[in-house]
Amino acid sequence: MLSVRRFVPSLSLLMAFEAAARTGSVTTAASELSLTQSAVSRQIKMLEEQLGVELFHRERQTIRLTGGGEVYAREIRESLRKISAASLMLRTNPLGGTLTLAILPTFGTRWLAPRLPGFLAANPGITINLVTKLSPFDFRLEPIDAAIHFGTAEWPGGDLTLLRSETVIPACSQELRHFHQFRYPIDLKKVPLLHLTTRPRAWERWFAMNGEPTQPVPGMLFDQFATAAQAAIASMGVGLLPQFLIEDELATGKLVSALDLPMKSAEAYYLAWPHEREKHPPLVSFRNWLVAETAADR
Structure with a gap:
């Protein structure tokens, strides 16, 4: 441990270096940290002496990161961010039991959020923090315990469990369907088709699947289901949307099936987590609850 500690500078030195690296000014860093300019300069010098590496080029009254200093600044900034996030989590839940979950926006707001109160009521010691992620990420670089994933059963560096499958339908407004009187799949090509960037x-x-030639299908692009659904409601076109995520719109008639031709998606929803968090108690409780909640949909 002694050899390890030698390469772990004090937090005050790292904060002074990060502030100067980010602002490009010792004076601005000193103001931000409520220190004198000479104090910040001394701390940076002490850090360089401890590491045995120059972090800044000093040119008259200005500083500029060296190549090594630039790489080091990125790593230190990320580490300080993680320490800050961990401290905030501890402060909001001093007894522990925090789960930080990455969610897909529409799945999170329309399916998960209405059910979360039931989980929290059954697990009063657990706090859940939600962040939005549209695509897989590296768990090693994010302070996240688990993620809702739509796709194939793959997540580099992570484990997954199947939650549910999905059926999509060609959905549009009643007005659009009435005006165009769709009868066959090819009829949908007469109107704009709404595409999701994650499912090109x-x-x-x-x-x-419905007997039409496989070829590129032009149309409008959206990065989220919610905006694609709103575009369909506004008669901007037909969207191929997950039926379980637009149940309310279908029930109220805001959306209807352009044609009664549903399709089961090739991908599915999974819960993913890093290997080392496998036995994290809040994750275990949440995973068991989520698997039970989605059992009927598998």
């Missing part, structure tokens, strides 16, 4: 070939699969 979904419409091609749907047309192929």
